[in-house]
Amino acid sequence: MGKKCIGVDVGGTSVKIGLFEVSGELLHKWEVKTRKEEGGRYILDDTADSILKRLEELGISIEEITGVGLGIPGPVLPNGYVEVCVNLGWRDCYPERELSKRLHGLPVKSANDANVAALGEMWQGGGKGYHDIVMVTLGTGVGGGVIIDQKIVAGRHGLAGEIGHIHIREDETETCNCGGVGCVEQVASATGIAREARRQMASKDMPSVLRSFGDKVTAKDVLDGAKAGDPLAMEVMEVVGHYLGMALAQVSMTTDPEVFVLGGGVSKAGQFLIDAIDENYKKFTPISKNKGKIVLATLGNDAGIYGAAKLILN
Amino acid sequence: MGKKCIGVDVGGTSVKIGLFEVSGELLHKWEVKTRKEEGGRYILDDTADSILKRLEELGISIEEITGVGLGIPGPVLPNGYVEVCVNLGWRDCYPERELSKRLHGLPVKSANDANVAALGEMWQGGGKGYHDIVMVTLGTGVGGGVIIDQKIVAGRHGLAGEIGHIHIREDETETCNCGGVGCVEQVASATGIAREARRQMASKDMPSVLRSFGDKVTAKDVLDGAKAGDPLAMEVMEVVGHYLGMALAQVSMTTDPEVFVLGGGVSKAGQFLIDAIDENYKKFTPISKNKGKIVLATLGNDAGIYGAAKLILN
Numbered sequence: 111m112g113k114k115c116i117g118v119d120v121g122g123t124s125v126k127i128g129l130f131e132v133s134g135e136l137l138h139k140w141e142v143k144t145r146k147e148e149g150g151r152y153i154l155d156d157t158a159d160s161i162l163k164r165l166e167e168l169g170i171s172i173e174e175i176t177g178v179g180l181g182i183p184g185p186v187l188p189n190g191y192v193e194v195c196v197n198l199g200w201r202d203c204y205p206e207r208e209l210s211k212r213l214h215g216l217p218v219k220s221a222n223d224a225n226v227a228a229l230g231e232m233w234q235g236g237g238k239g240y241h242d243i244v245m246v247t248l249g250t251g252v253g254g255g256v257i258i259d260q261k262i263v264a265g266r267h268g269l270a271g272e273i274g275h276i277h278i279r280e281d282e283t284e285t286c287n288c289g290g291v292g293c294v295e296q297v298a299s300a301t302g303i304a305r306e307a308r309r310q311m312a313s314k315d316m317p318s319v320l321r322s323f324g325d326k327v328t329a330k331d332v333l334d335g336a337k338a339g340d341p342l343a344m345e346v347m348e349v350v351g352h353y354l355g356m357a358l359a360q361v362s363m364t365t366d367p368e369v370f371v372l373g374g375g376v377s378k379a380g381q382f383l384i385d386a387i388d389e390n391y392k393k394f395t396p397i398s399k400n401k402g403k404i405v406l407a408t409l410g411n412d413a414g415i416y417g418a419a420k421l422i423l424n
Numbered sequence: 425m426g427k428k429c430i431g432v433d434v435g436g437t438s439v440k441i442g443l444f445e446v447s448g449e450l451l452h453k454w455e456v457k458t459r460k461e462e463g464g465r466y467i468l469d470d471t472a473d474s475i476l477k478r479l480e481e482l483g484i485s486i487e488e489i490t491g492v493g494l495g496i497p498g499p500v501l502p503n504g505y506v507e508v509c510v511n512l513g514w515r516d517c518y519p520e521r522e523l524s525k526r527l528h529g530l531p532v533k534s535a536n537d538a539n540v541a542a543l544g545e546m547w548q549g550g551g552k553g554y555h556d557i558v559m560v561t562l563g564t565g566v567g568g569g570v571i572i573d574q575k576i577v578a579g580r581h582g583l584a585g586e587i588g589h590i591h592i593r594e595d596e597t598e599t600c601n602c603g604g605v606g607c608v609e610q611v612a613s614a615t616g617i618a619r620e621a622r623r624q625m626a627s628k629d630m631p632s633v634l635r636s637f638g639d640k641v642t643a644k645d646v647l648d649g650a651k652a653g654d655p656l657a658m659e660v661m662e663v664v665g666h667y668l669g670m671a672l673a674q675v676s677m678t679t680d681p682e683v684f685v686l687g688g689g690v691s692k693a694g695q696f697l698i699d700a701i702d703e704n705y706k707k708f709t710p711i712s713k714n715k716g717k718i719v720l721a722t723l724g725n726d727a728g729i730y731g732a733a734k735l736i737l738n
Contacts, residue, residue: 242580244678256678258577265680266556267714272677277670277708280594289710356591363586364570364678366579394591396603400581 112176115422117230118157118209119181119223119414120144122197125157128415129164132176132423134234139415140164150199158212177217179418180206181226185268190220219421223414225262225271228255229424230417231371235409240368244361245407246273246354248376251287252295252302256365261424263365274299276357297353300376303329307346318342333379336386347386355390362391362401373407380406426490429736431544432471432523433495433537433728434458436511439471442729443478446490446737448548453729454478464513472526491531493732494520495540499582504534533736537728539576539585542569543738544731545685549723554682558675559721560587560668562690565601566609566616570679575738577679588613590674592667611667614690617643621660632656647693650700661700669704676705676715687721694720 114137119126124141131137142160145152165172182205184195190206206218221229228237228245237243241260247253252274256263263270274295275288282292296302307320307327319340320327335343358370377383384404395401409416428451433440435458442453456474459466479486496519498509504520520532535543542551542559551557555574561567566588570577577584588609589602596606610616621634621641633654634641649657672684691697698718709715723730 258572263572263679265676266682266716267680267712269676269680269709269712269715270678272680272711275709275711276674276677278674290708360590360592360674361678362579362583363590364584364675365577366581366583366586368580394604395583395589397586397589398581398583401583402580 112174114170114174115176115419116161116178117181117415117417117419117421118178119226119418120153120157120198121183121223121414122146125153125160126411126415127157127161127164128412128419129168129170130416130419134416136412136416138164138168139412144198146199148199149201150195153198154205154209154212158209161213172214172216175216177219177422178209178213179226179421180209180218180220181223181414181418181421182220183223186220186222186264187268188264192220217422219424221262221264221421222268224253225255225264226417226421227253227373227413228257228271228371228417229262229420230409230413230415231373231407232257232260233420234416235413236371236373236405236407237369242365242367243369243371244271244273244358244365244367244402245371245373246358247374247407248298248300248372249374250300252299253374256367258365262421273357273361276360278353278357294353294357298350298357298376300329300374303332303346303350303376306349307332307343310342310346314342314345316342329376330378333376333382337379337382351386351390354387355392356394358387358391358402358404359394362395363397367402369402370404371407372404373410373413377406426488428484428488429490429733430475430492431495431729431731431733431735432492433540433732434467434471434512435497435537435728436460439467439474440725440729441471441475441478442726442733443482443484444730444733448730450726450730452478452482453726458512460513462513463515464509467512468519468523468526472523475527486528486530489530491533491736492523492527493540493735494523494532494534495537495728495732495735496534497537500534500536500578501582502578506534531736533738535576535578535735536582538567539569539578540731540735541567541687541727542571542585542685542731543576543734544723544727544729545687545721546571546574547734548730549727550685550687550719550721551683556679556681557683557685558585558587558672558679558681558716559685559687560672561688561721562612562614562686563688564614566613567688570681572679576735587671587675590671592671608667608671612664612671612690614643614688617646617660617664617690620663621646621657624656624660628656628659630656643690647690647696651693651696665700665704668701669706670708672701672705672716672718673708676709677711681716684716684718685721686718687724687727691720
């Protein structure tokens with residue numbers, strides 16, 4: 111087995127690539143543009159060319175590489191089959207086989223990118239040292255990944271870790287992107303938090319720093335306002351904390367992880383956000399004092415390349 | 425490795441014991457009374473004596489036995505440690521080591537009884553042929569077990585599979601046994617269904633067959649009434665189906681099993697209960713048509729011995 115491995119995180123804008131020691135040290139990282147033309151047919155060519163070129167520049171032979179992990183923005187079946195990957199234009203393909211072919215038969219293992227990011231955070235990020243984690247990524251949407259015994263739980267239909275689409279809010283009336291109503295994503299994503307702020311501004315009379323932003327209010331405005339003690343922003347964050355805390359409690363009663371790792375743009379609010387969630391999480395899990403704690407992700411946008419690299423080592 | 429194995433399911437009233445072929449065939453089953461005196465110190469003695477005596481009667485040598493699985497009505501840590509088992513009076517002990525010692529060093533593996541029952545249903549029951557199942561036992565309380573890749577997910581703090589204590593009902597005001605409010609158990613256990621019926625009888629004017637039972641109404645009365653078309657009983661079952669469907673949907677978004685296996689006394693309502701849940705489960709999982717289906721447990725009270733036997737084969 112080689113001493114190094116490669117993690118590839120295919121995104122809609124760029125393909126991120128990392129060269130790692132198998133011990134977890136990131137040696138080099140770089141990106142190539144995602145060429146989505148013609149059903150994304152050039153993406154794996156570009157990726158393989160870039161990897162081979164970089165290895166040559168670094169004087170590293172392909173024999174030194176254990177293998178390549180591949181994070182894909184869509185569902186991946188256990189045999190590596192991808193039925194459809196909307197963001198890349200891929201349909202009906204086996205990306206791991208195709209990338210392997212272009213890399214002289216190096217082993218390639220693929221998985222869904224949100225799950226891969228969770229694996230990365232477990233390996234070298236906020237969940238380092240733990241074997242059972244659940245990652246919740248609070249970005250434009252809400253993604254997630256469940257890791258048990260250091261392995262991704264993909265689910266039999268690729269739905270495991272879809273924390274953003276846990277139905278949670280009974281009084282919601284608008285429809286979520288998934289077609290459901292009352293999903294976690296609708297209240298705890300950046301867009302969800304902004305929407306909740308607009309609702310509260312419209313339904314309440316109290317003055318607030320948020321009003322100066324009007325309909326352009328962002329999740330960051332809300333979090334900054336709440337930290338500064340703005341009452342309306344605090345009420346918005348109470349709603350967010352209530353539902354996120356409830357969702358984490360539900361996950362705890364299902365798989366009981368060691369830690370929840372919060373990532374994504376919203377998690378930049380740091381300990382303030384953790385406190386808002388934790389209070390509610392505790393309220394909904396009185397069954398035991400011993401339960402998962404909530405920590406922050408630390409790898410940012412690199413979680414995907416770390417997790418992909420770990421994927422091939424598992 | 426021997427060709428046979430033994431499953432032991434320790435309950436508060438009796439210890440159930442089953443002798444199995446490793447292929448899954450139940451050869452003999454019997455029970456011994458659970459002696460709870462003096463902190464339950466005789467339970468494992470009685471169990472071991474009974475096993476050795478029965479093997480002798482059957483002319484089976486101990487070398488033919490691969491090992492013994494042990495289901496315990498309380499949390500079991502991965503190293504076999506039991507801090508406290510209220511129903512048996514046990515405290516601060518390692519039951520698997522103690523039983524092994526009494527059985528001439530036969531390998532013994534223990535786990536929580538609800539998780540073990542889930543493993544049994546996966547092996548030879550309603551979940552046979554599947555590797556990823558979630559069992560939900562609707563009895564006096566609501567128990568559960570999560571199986572992934574044929575193995576119990578116990579959780580890092582022994583809370584995995586506590587489906588009964590998923591917080592789900594926001595308008596609940598009474599407190600659950602766990603100390604929480606609005607748990608699945610409060611609405612979907614036999615006691616929860618009866619309580620919901622009493623509430624509906626008190627708050628609504630409509631005539632109902634349930635009224636003749638008064639405060640003694642049972643879950644079975646409700647299910648029989650709903651099957652027969654009694655409007656009030658049907659309304660109770662709508663509430664039950666709503667919350668159970670929601671809970672299964674939440675579990676699907678976390679671990680995405682192949683099937684949910686419903687057991688316990690309430691599940692005797694059969695397909696009628698499945699239909700009541702499934703309609704709501706589908707409503708809360710519009711994200712995909714491909715997802716876990718809902719089936720009935722088939723092993724009844726034997727699920728525990730089956731699962732315990734499988735435990736030692738894993």
